[in-house]
Structures are given as C-alpha cells and as structure tokens.
Amino acid sequence: LMVTHDPDIARQADRRVELAHGHLHFDTAQHGPSHPLACPLVNTSDCCTAVSTDDEIRFDHLLEQIWVCGEEGKPAQVERLHASGPAGKLPVASEEPASRVLSRMSELRLVAMQDGEVQLTPVGSQRARDVVRRHRLAERLFKDTFSIDESEAHTQACKFEHIISPELDQRICTFLGHPKTCPHGNPIPPGDCCDGKPKA
Structure with a gap:
C-alpha cells in the first residue's frame, strides 16, 4: 500500500x-x-x-516508433510497428500484437489509423515527443557518464524512459549540458530547461 x-x-x-x-x-x-x-x-x-502499466509502456514504445518514422519522412505502417521492444526487452509481463495496442491507442485519441497507416494526434504527438526526449537523454547519460556501449545504452534506455519524471528529465538534461543529439546522432527534442522554447 x-x-x-x-x-x-x-x-x-x-x-x-x-x-x-x-x-x-x-x-x-x-x-x-x-x-x-x-x-x-x-x-x-x-x-x-482501463490502462495497465504494461499498456502505458507499450503505448510509449509505439509512439516512439511512429515519431521516428516522421523524422525519417516515412509512413508509419501498422505491419511494421511492434509492441514488444528490442529483442523483447521491454519491462512488460507479456507481449501483445501491435494492432491490438494501436486500436486501444486510437480509442484514447493518441493515434489515428487509416488504410494501414498510423498518424499521431496532437495529444499523441506531445506524448511521443516527451518519450523520445527521455529515451535519447537516457542513452546520452548511459554512454557519456557510465561508458556503456551504444547498443546496451539503447536497451537500458527503453526501460529507463518509462520511469523518468519531468523534473528528473530536466535535471538529467542540465547535468549533461543540454545535449542536442543522442549517441546515434538523432536530435533530442529540447525541454523547458534548454535555451529557447521547446518545439510544438
């Protein structure tokens, strides 16, 4: 309790x-x-x-993939999305088909689906942006501070991103000197602690 x-x-x-x-x-x-x-x-x-902790984690994982598709200028196709994480290493009790999770996300207005493609709603886009930021900050923290290799940093970030509070997000970013990119060279969406205003 x-x-x-x-x-x-x-x-x-x-x-x-x-x-x-x-x-x-x-x-x-x-x-x-x-x-x-x-x-x-x-x-x-x-x-x-009606949303379990496991589903929250799956939501974030799928939102992150959809966000990355947008960064790469590619359509987020349902058949190419997965809810199980890298090598099944998401901190969830069991695997679920991406289509089932996406259907639940659509009900919650996080995504919109049409003709086999998924798009982020305004609410989903903000949440996706936040989880991408937390993930890439975590990768940078593990790589720069603990000298963890990029592959392992990515795997650990997939777990860590779900427990970082907004306050800790800002503290990690400030501690790291407000990095612009993750170890893989992908942009880290700026936060309130960074110079200038975060992107919409």
Whole structure:
C-alpha cells in the first residue's frame, strides 16, 4: 500500500484509488463509464481506469516508433510497428500484437489509423515527443557518464524512459549540458530547461 500525491508514481500501481474531499472519488478496479466509481475522464486520453502499466509502456514504445518514422519522412505502417521492444526487452509481463495496442491507442485519441497507416494526434504527438526526449537523454547519460556501449545504452534506455519524471528529465538534461543529439546522432527534442522554447 502506498499513499502519494504524485500521479506519475500512482500510475505505476496495479490498482489506484483516489480520494477527493474525504470521499472515494474513483477506483481503477472499476471499469466502464456507467460505474459510479469509474474514472471521471473515461473515454479520454487522460483516463487511467482501463490502462495497465504494461499498456502505458507499450503505448510509449509505439509512439516512439511512429515519431521516428516522421523524422525519417516515412509512413508509419501498422505491419511494421511492434509492441514488444528490442529483442523483447521491454519491462512488460507479456507481449501483445501491435494492432491490438494501436486500436486501444486510437480509442484514447493518441493515434489515428487509416488504410494501414498510423498518424499521431496532437495529444499523441506531445506524448511521443516527451518519450523520445527521455529515451535519447537516457542513452546520452548511459554512454557519456557510465561508458556503456551504444547498443546496451539503447536497451537500458527503453526501460529507463518509462520511469523518468519531468523534473528528473530536466535535471538529467542540465547535468549533461543540454545535449542536442543522442549517441546515434538523432536530435533530442529540447525541454523547458534548454535555451529557447521547446518545439510544438
């Protein structure tokens, strides 16, 4: 049992119960918009009711791939996306087909799918940008600070990116001197701590 006011920490739990003004507000064990204790944000991208921690990780992994396709000027085709991570090393309990995960992401308005291609929605684009930034900062941290080779840095970053809070993101970036690229030469989206404003 853990009590916290930090929503990022709360999302790591298998079950979340929220109190408001001394009363039970909602319980993630209860599903469906008709249930009196269902998340008040059900059917929106902010709803946490029916999204497991494993799915959150899969969402981030797929969003990252779609973002990279955009960077490379390539269409994000459903058949080429995968939800299992590099060599199956994502910190999830089991594998899921990318099509199933993408369907769930579409329901949450993170992506839009048409004719076998996936596009990021504005909400999905911001989340993808954030996870790409965390991943590439983590790679730079592992490579520059701990002298971990690029392949292993990438594998570890796939795990680390899911537990970096916004505050830690800024601290890592500042510690590293606001790097512009990851060890592979890919651009790191700037954050609030960097010179200038982050890209939209």
